[in-house]
Amino acid sequence: MSKSGRFSWFYFSSPQSFYPLAGTLQPWFAALAVILCAVGLYISFFVAPTDAQQGESYRIIFIHVPAAWMSMFLYLVMGFWSGVGLVFNTRLSSMVATALAPTGALFTFIALWTGALWGKPTWGTWWVWDARLTSELILLFLYIGFMALQAAIDDQRRADKAGAVLALVGVINVPIIYFSVKWWSTLHQGASVSMTGAPTMAKTMLLGMLIMALGFWMYSIAATLARVRCVILERERHTDWVAAEIGAQT
Amino acid sequence: MLEARQLECTRGDRCLFTDLSFKLGRGQMLRVAGANGSGKTSLLRIMCGLVSPSAGELRWQGRPIRDEREEYSRNLVFIGHLNALKDDLTALENLQCAAALSGKPADVGRMLAALERFGVAHCAELPAKVLSQGQRRRVALARLALAPAAPLWILDEPFSALDVGAVVELELLLAAHLASDGMVVLTTHQEVQVVAHAILRVDLDLHTAALRAA
Amino acid sequence: MKPRHKRFILVGAGIAGLALSAGLVLSAFQKNLVFFYTPTQVAANEAPVGKSFRIGGLVEKGSVKREADGVSVQFVVTDTAKSIPVVYRGILPDLFKEGKGVVTQGKIGPDGTFRAEEVLAKHDENYMPPAAQDAVNQATAKKAAQSMVASEKGK
Amino acid sequence: MNWGSWQNFLAMGGYGLYVWGSYAVTLIVLVAEIVALITRRRGVIEHLAKYYAARRRNHETEA
Amino acid sequence: MIRALGWVLRRDLLLAFRRRGDVVNALVFFVIVVSLFPLGVGPEASQLRNMAPGVLWVAALLACMLSLARLYAPDHQDGTLEQMLLAGEPLVVLVMGKVISHWLMSGLPLVLIAPLLGLQFDLPGDALAVLCVSLLIGTPVLSLIGAVGAALTLGVRGSGVLVALLVLPLYVPVLIFGAGSVGAVASGTGAEAHLMLLGGFLALSLVLAPWASAAALRIAME
Numbered sequence: 001m002s003k004s005g006r007f008s009w010f011y012f013s014s015p016q017s018f019y020p021l022a023g024t025l026q027p028w029f030a031a032l033a034v035i036l037c038a039v040g041l042y043i044s045f046f047v048a049p050t051d052a053q054q055g056e057s058y059r060i061i062f063i064h065v066p067a068a069w070m071s072m073f074l075y076l077v078m079g080f081w082s083g084v085g086l087v088f089n090t091r092l093s094s095m096v097a098t099a100l101a102p103t104g105a106l107f108t109f110i111a112l113w114t115g116a117l118w119g120k121p122t123w124g125t126w127w128v129w130d131a132r133l134t135s136e137l138i139l140l141f142l143y144i145g146f147m148a149l150q151a152a153i154d155d156q157r158r159a160d161k162a163g164a165v166l167a168l169v170g171v172i173n174v175p176i177i178y179f180s181v182k183w184w185s186t187l188h189q190g191a192s193v194s195m196t197g198a199p200t201m202a203k204t205m206l207l208g209m210l211i212m213a214l215g216f217w218m219y220s221i222a223a224t225l226a227r228v229r230c231v232i233l234e235r236e237r238h239t240d241w242v243a244a245e246i247g248a249q250t
Numbered sequence: 251m252l253e254a255r256q257l258e259c260t261r262g263d264r265c266l267f268t269d270l271s272f273k274l275g276r277g278q279m280l281r282v283a284g285a286n287g288s289g290k291t292s293l294l295r296i297m298c299g300l301v302s303p304s305a306g307e308l309r310w311q312g313r314p315i316r317d318e319r320e321e322y323s324r325n326l327v328f329i330g331h332l333n334a335l336k337d338d339l340t341a342l343e344n345l346q347c348a349a350a351l352s353g354k355p356a357d358v359g360r361m362l363a364a365l366e367r368f369g370v371a372h373c374a375e376l377p378a379k380v381l382s383q384g385q386r387r388r389v390a391l392a393r394l395a396l397a398p399a400a401p402l403w404i405l406d407e408p409f410s411a412l413d414v415g416a417v418v419e420l421e422l423l424l425a426a427h428l429a430s431d432g433m434v435v436l437t438t439h440q441e442v443q444v445v446a447h448a449i450l451r452v453d454l455d456l457h458t459a460a461l462r463a464a
Numbered sequence: 465m466k467p468r469h470k471r472f473i474l475v476g477a478g479i480a481g482l483a484l485s486a487g488l489v490l491s492a493f494q495k496n497l498v499f500f501y502t503p504t505q506v507a508a509n510e511a512p513v514g515k516s517f518r519i520g521g522l523v524e525k526g527s528v529k530r531e532a533d534g535v536s537v538q539f540v541v542t543d544t545a546k547s548i549p550v551v552y553r554g555i556l557p558d559l560f561k562e563g564k565g566v567v568t569q570g571k572i573g574p575d576g577t578f579r580a581e582e583v584l585a586k587h588d589e590n591y592m593p594p595a596a597q598d599a600v601n602q603a604t605a606k607k608a609a610q611s612m613v614a615s616e617k618g619k
Numbered sequence: 620m621n622w623g624s625w626q627n628f629l630a631m632g633g634y635g636l637y638v639w640g641s642y643a644v645t646l647i648v649l650v651a652e653i654v655a656l657i658t659r660r661r662g663v664i665e666h667l668a669k670y671y672a673a674r675r676r677n678h679e680t681e682a
Numbered sequence: 683m684i685r686a687l688g689w690v691l692r693r694d695l696l697l698a699f700r701r702r703g704d705v706v707n708a709l710v711f712f713v714i715v716v717s718l719f720p721l722g723v724g725p726e727a728s729q730l731r732n733m734a735p736g737v738l739w740v741a742a743l744l745a746c747m748l749s750l751a752r753l754y755a756p757d758h759q760d761g762t763l764e765q766m767l768l769a770g771e772p773l774v775v776l777v778m779g780k781v782i783s784h785w786l787m788s789g790l791p792l793v794l795i796a797p798l799l800g801l802q803f804d805l806p807g808d809a810l811a812v813l814c815v816s817l818l819i820g821t822p823v824l825s826l827i828g829a830v831g832a833a834l835t836l837g838v839r840g841s842g843v844l845v846a847l848l849v850l851p852l853y854v855p856v857l858i859f860g861a862g863s864v865g866a867v868a869s870g871t872g873a874e875a876h877l878m879l880l881g882g883f884l885a886l887s888l889v890l891a892p893w894a895s896a897a898a899l900r901i902a903m904e
Contacts, residue, residue: 050594052592053590124556165897
């Protein structure tokens with residue numbers, strides 16, 4: 001993902017040189033994801049204590065919150081790379097945006113699903129139409145719309161650019177999701193971890209949640225790198241290096 | 251002056267042309283030749299600024315057209331495959347809208363004169379949908395006869411669906427435009443009888459875009 | 465007009481539009497635009513009339529009374545300034561407790577009692593083990609006691 | 620944290636269905652994505668191998 | 683700039699006038715959808731009154747969305763869109779003209795006929811007034827957002843369903859606050875906050891949507 005860009009943007013902005021780099025990095029991120037999730041799950045179930053209010057049902061937080069964070073964060077990253085692709089006409093950034101969308105949509109789905117399962121025992125309902133829940137649902141539709149639009153357009157360059165415009169229009173939704181609990185009085189509780197102010201969670205609970213979030217992050221990078229490799233092969237099939245790569249694979 | 255620098259165009263997996271450079275000066279005509287699917291229309295659309303080339307750039311009066319899109323558009327008349335006529339508007343209204351949108355509104359007398367040149371003045375009050383294919387093409391071409399003319403004309407198969415009389419009329423119009431230091435870019439399958447002090451030719455069939463002056 | 469001037473005008477209009485939009489949205493937030501109403505708002509007649517709406521607040525301590533049939537329950541929702549009595553027939557969520565947040569949907573009856581159709585618990589964003597919760601409770605009680613003493617002394 | 624027994628662990632203080640329902644679906648979704656990625660990669664490689672083979676044959680017959 | 687905008691507007695209104703049928707169809711669609719609900723739900727006045735804002739707004743949303751297909755597609759087919767991209771004026775301005783004419787032909791008629799339909803649902807007078815105001819502020823937003831969707835899906839296969847998928851989620855806030863304003867005034871809590879938010883959406887989409895739509899059109903024409 002953005003990792004490549006940091007040390008040598010120009011070299012790795014070509015699909016040909018990014019492809020092997022992604023291949024090298026991908027297993028490491030995957031391994032990190034497995035380790036972090038394992039540690040996170042251990043803390044979530046065996047170290048973090050019961051919650052005083054909610055009992056054991058709060059343990060859903062360890063996937064719900066990281067998934068919700070990822071759903072918003074991945075959309076921002078997708079919007080960023082879409083914008084870069086639109087402005088600088090760099091193929092790789094458009095490919096990365098395309099590769100991010102399915103993972104983002106999955107995390108949005110997970111956030112909604114676990115939220116429903118958490119809401120039933122604590123609030124007493126699977127779903128309410130409050131601002132936080134509604135805007136998160138719209139985020140899912142935006143991801144789906146992005147994928148559907150790209151799939152419907154045959155010309156690759158146009159698909160990338162049209163998707164980018166849609167992604168950028170949809171970015172408005174992300175701050176609405178994030179701040180909805182502050183702006184409106186919602187059923188959804190406020191943020192336990194915020195940029196300002198101390199977290200309102202017991203330390204071990206917070207630790208478990210943060211490690212799980214880190215694990216999801218690594219997973220997202222690994223999944224995106226794997227997908228972007230497929231996308232590169234498909235789109236660069238007319239080049240000699242892809243022909244050579246496929247020749248080596250088979 | 252219009253200058254193309256190392257233009258490249260790819261559609262899907264196919265590279266239509268690459269490293270295409272030419273210069274088109276005042277009073278010169280550029281004829282783009284090539285077989286079907288060789289990228290003639292794509293080149294014309296790139297030259298209009300409708301499509302950005304996958305590499306290279308176009309310069310108008312020394313400045314990239316990307317930077318001054320509207321300014322460039324005002325110096326340009328493009329007549330493409332489609333006639334850009336609204337079926338429900340009359341020939342006159344169509345011409346009026348086209349002129350207004352290109353930033354050069356004209357009065358009715360001039361427009362009727364332009365239609366007259368292509369022999370469609372009697373259709374001026376008819377909705378475009380009742381016109382024949384040839385008549386519609388003539389109405390579209392009447393934009394060229396509207397004075398004051400934009401310096402650069404880009405025409406995609408302007409002679410298609412025209413009868414002999416209209417072909418001659420268009421050739422005269424092109425010659426007059428070139429004589430008054432205008433520039434013309436066109437694609438066509440038939441030979442053009444236009445007197446001009448330079449007719450350039452780009453042949454897209456020869457992939458390396460050989461350029462020769464006639 | 466040069467293209468540069470046009471772009472300038474367009475960008476200026478855009479910025480003005482954004483400012484107008486921000487102003488309108490922010491002043492809308494000053495007004496009453498809510499998922500639920502507080503008892504104070506209901507008392508000030510800001511809540512809808514003759515229509516189902518939600519009230520939110522805390523369940524007043526010691527106000528929860530269960531009827532003999534086991535499914536009907538009465539309690540009082542308060543925001544510490546005003547309070548509204550609520551009657552409800554149905555299953556309460558697990559987090560429904562005295563002194564905790566609640567959001568309930570229903571209509572106000574002619575006697576001023578809120579007839580709830582749905583009761584939802586609203587929990588806060590604090591997560592801590594029971595022992596820590598006890599400590600917090602004790603601390604707040606102590607603080608409250610101290611402030612009582614202080615105010616007594618002040619008199 | 621000591622759960623005492625497997626039953627306690629699975630029961631999650633009475634919220635077993637909700638907690639395990641969340642974790643199970645998350646696991647299923649993520650595993651499904653991984654499987655989809657692996658099959659996609661195989662599919663792409665297979666498809667492109669055929670594509671290049673067809674192109675080679677085409678060149679040979681032309682030549 | 684203003685003159686170019688005026689010309690686009692004039693041309694589109696003239697075309698709409700020559701093809702009155704299309705405008706009338708959208709309006710009839712709106713009326714029929716709204717009138718179906720009392721038939722399906724039953725004639726109980728209080729229930730209808732509660733449903734009215736939502737029903738009217740959803741029907742307005744759908745009617746507006748259906749007419750999006752006519753926004754750019756005909757111009758795309760006959761080549762006039764190409765000429766618009768080559769006009770000597772910023773494309774944003776021309777897009778604005780297209781959007782205004784779309785609103786005049788699809789949004790404004792809805793606003794005018796909505797009070798009549800509101801009577802069908804037994805809405806009180808003040809609620810009818812707020813319904814009109816909310817539609818007046820809200821339907822331009824629908825046209826503006828719709829213009830982005832229409833431009834993005836221009837000439838794409840299956841664009842009818844796709845435009846719904848792209849545009850409807852973005853319509854949600856307008857629906858919530860549009861219908862909410864009528865509901866709020868019907869239940870005695872003022873509608874100012876809702877209308878102000880709608881106004882905020884309108885200002886925001888007036889700024890952003892024409893740019894996005896113009897960018898999408900350039901992309902679509904490549």
